[in-house]
Amino acid sequence: MVSWGFWQPVIIFSLLNVVITSGLYITALSGQLSMATAALAAIGGYASAVLTTNFDWPFLPAILVACALGAGCGALLALLTIRMRDFILKLTTLAFGEAIGVIAFNIPYLGGANGFSGIPLYTTMPDVVIATAIAIYVAWCFDRSRLGFAARAVRDDPVAAAATGISIAQVRIITFALGTVLVAGGGALSAHYVLFVTPSQMGFYFSLTYIIFLLCGGMQALWGPLLAAMLLTAAPEVLRFTAEFRLILYGGIIVLVVLWRPNGLLPRRAIGAPIMQTPIGSRHE
Amino acid sequence: MILLLQQILNGLIIGSTYAVVAVGFSLVFTVLRVINFAHPDIFMLGMFAGLWGAHLVSSNIVVVLLLGAAGAGLFGLVLEQVVIRPLRGRDVLMTLIATLGVAIMLENGMALIEGPDPVAYPTLLPQAPVHLGGIAIGSRQLANFALSLLVLGFASWYVRATRYGRATRAIAERPDVAAAFGVNVDVIARITVVLASMMAGVAAVSVGALYGSAWVFVGTLYGLKAFIVMLVAGNRYFEGVVAVALGLGVVEALVTGYISSSLTDAVAFCLLILVLYFRPDGLFGSYAI
Numbered sequence: 086m087v088s089w090g091f092w093q094p095v096i097i098f099s100l101l102n103v104v105i106t107s108g109l110y111i112t113a114l115s116g117q118l119s120m121a122t123a124a125l126a127a128i129g130g131y132a133s134a135v136l137t138t139n140f141d142w143p144f145l146p147a148i149l150v151a152c153a154l155g156a157g158c159g160a161l162l163a164l165l166t167i168r169m170r171d172f173i174l175k176l177t178t179l180a181f182g183e184a185i186g187v188i189a190f191n192i193p194y195l196g197g198a199n200g201f202s203g204i205p206l207y208t209t210m211p212d213v214v215i216a217t218a219i220a221i222y223v224a225w226c227f228d229r230s231r232l233g234f235a236a237r238a239v240r241d242d243p244v245a246a247a248a249t250g251i252s253i254a255q256v257r258i259i260t261f262a263l264g265t266v267l268v269a270g271g272g273a274l275s276a277h278y279v280l281f282v283t284p285s286q287m288g289f290y291f292s293l294t295y296i297i298f299l300l301c302g303g304m305q306a307l308w309g310p311l312l313a314a315m316l317l318t319a320a321p322e323v324l325r326f327t328a329e330f331r332l333i334l335y336g337g338i339i340v341l342v343v344l345w346r347p348n349g350l351l352p353r354r355a356i357g358a359p360i361m362q363t364p365i366g367s368r369h370e
Numbered sequence: 371m372i373l374l375l376q377q378i379l380n381g382l383i384i385g386s387t388y389a390v391v392a393v394g395f396s397l398v399f400t401v402l403r404v405i406n407f408a409h410p411d412i413f414m415l416g417m418f419a420g421l422w423g424a425h426l427v428s429s430n431i432v433v434v435l436l437l438g439a440a441g442a443g444l445f446g447l448v449l450e451q452v453v454i455r456p457l458r459g460r461d462v463l464m465t466l467i468a469t470l471g472v473a474i475m476l477e478n479g480m481a482l483i484e485g486p487d488p489v490a491y492p493t494l495l496p497q498a499p500v501h502l503g504g505i506a507i508g509s510r511q512l513a514n515f516a517l518s519l520l521v522l523g524f525a526s527w528y529v530r531a532t533r534y535g536r537a538t539r540a541i542a543e544r545p546d547v548a549a550a551f552g553v554n555v556d557v558i559a560r561i562t563v564v565l566a567s568m569m570a571g572v573a574a575v576s577v578g579a580l581y582g583s584a585w586v587f588v589g590t591l592y593g594l595k596a597f598i599v600m601l602v603a604g605n606r607y608f609e610g611v612v613a614v615a616l617g618l619g620v621v622e623a624l625v626t627g628y629i630s631s632s633l634t635d636a637v638a639f640c641l642l643i644l645v646l647y648f649r650p651d652g653l654f655g656s657y658a659i
Contacts, residue, residue, distance in 0.1 A: 118463070165647070173650045176601045180639040180646070183594075187636035198632075289594055293470060300467045332478035339471030343464050344456055 099318040100217045101275045106298045106314040107224040108267030115260040116240030120175050121182030123291035125265050126272025129155050130282040133273035134204045144207040148273045155269020156262040163261035167254055179289055186287035200283025208278040216274055220267050228307050236260050301342045303349015313350055375505050377627040378620050383511050385619020386518035389612045390573035391592045392599040394566030400542040400605045401562045404454050407469040410593030411476040416442030416571025417578045424492045431494040438575035439568040446567025450560050480586040488585040491578040514580045521569050522612055529608055542657050602645050604652020
């Protein structure tokens with residue numbers, strides 16, 4: 086049917102989105118749903134692109150620097166939004182993402198509106214598989230760690246969390262920084278595969294795709310968002326035989342998932358409960 | 371000085387369209403607790419409903435405006451019934467994603483029919499410069515501004531002076547208490563979505579006629595701005611939303627005119643971050659969600 090040449094990029098993009106989505110999952114676990122994911126990923130992409138192209142750095146150190154820069158940006162955003170309520174926090178991250186996009190647009194060194202091109206091709210299938218494994222392992226460990234439980238407590242009830250001795254500020258800064266490490270790393274890997282980074286890919290609508298992955302998969306458990314990232318990245322490509330209708334179908338799939346599985350594809354369920362049963366702990370706002 | 375006034379006037383005209391879209395956005399959010407990301411695309415549908423009306427029926431401006439409003443309102447009705455109603459009371463983000471899915475379908479569906487590039491729009495009104503004390507302004511710009519103010523005035527009258535408007539405000543304050551006092555929340559919710567859609571439809575026809583072109587992706591230009599305006603203003607006061615929308619238009623026009631058009635959005639977003647840092651509930655306050 087379709088060849089390896091068709092599937093390879095699809096799988097690479099799916100896995101890169103899994104890396105970025107696992108970062109977003111970590112950030113969102115403490116109740117800070119970032120709407121600047123695409124911008125943070127592009128920051129990683131720009132950092133790694135500049136280091137390898139203009140300074141002839143090798144691949145791995147450049148990626149690590151991109152991750153470190155991501156941690157810094159994440160911590161900065163967490164500090165900026167530390168006192169903000171849920172909804173306003175999302176909006177501030179949104180504005181941050183858009184502002185970063187416009188700033189990149191106005192720096193000639195980074196290629197301005199045309200973006201930064203001429204990035205060497207480094208990212209290969211094995212790299213992506215290793216990165217995905219690392220990202221999933223980090224997210225999985227975080228999910229079960231003391232910090233992960235503290236993060237959930239901060240998300241569900243900050244006052245009660247503080248009363249039990251959790252430092253809300255500390256948890257939020259650490260989770261945001263850790264999540265953004267993965268996001269920036271995924272962005273850097275993606276830059277070495279696509280071979281250019283542009284300010285337009287930092288926009289709000291690109292960030293929303295990651296939020297779609299997170300919510301369609303379900304925010305209660307790690308595997309849901311990762312599955313959704315795989316499936317929804319591949320969906321437009323697999324639906325390519327439907328030609329012009331593929332994006333309409335993509336939109337339709339999202340609407341149907343939300344209508345039929347309001348807590349996401351794979352919500353957390355009570356031990357022993359059947360898979361299709363309405364899950365416990367669904368959050369209402 | 372003339373240049374400054376000219377820029378401010380241009381900003382007010384752009385801002386008036388932001389205001390109509392943002393008020394619609396804000397009305398739906400306040401009453402239904404739903405962020406309707408399909409709203410900018412309902413705006414787009416209204417634009418094309420007007421365009422088709424102009425081709426098929428008549429290019430009389432009143433007819434086109436009515437058809438634009440009717441097309442947008444009709445889709446708003448369907449959207450409320452099929453997507454928003456089943457999702458009411460759920461997490462705000464779930465409805466955001468669902469309406470975003472609808473928006474993706476609408477944009478790409480319309481792109482199938484009308485093509486992904488801008489198409490010509492009937493201009494509806496002759497373009498003649500009108501002089502206001504040394505400042506020249508096009509008659510279409512003036513008509514667009516007047517029409518937006520008219521729509522906003524109507525919405526303000528509806529919310530402040532009618533029985534349904536009072537019920538709307540009651541739901542905004544406390545949906546459960548309003549329902550206990552006999553307000554039919556379902557009916558008000560439906561009316562609100564349709565009203566917001568029709569307002570967007572009128573604004574869309576007016577914008578299409580102003581620039582002489584319609585585009586299936588036009589919603590992306592107004593959607594994000596409207597969303598931001600709503601949150602900077604807070605959704606408690608209708609007039610606050612209008613003021614912030616006009617202010618944003620003026621700031622954008624001044625930055626474009628005096629600094630650089632590529633920095634326009636950066637200034638807007640930096641202002642947004644500042645406002646939210648110091649007034650997290652928006653400039654004029656918000657209803658508790």
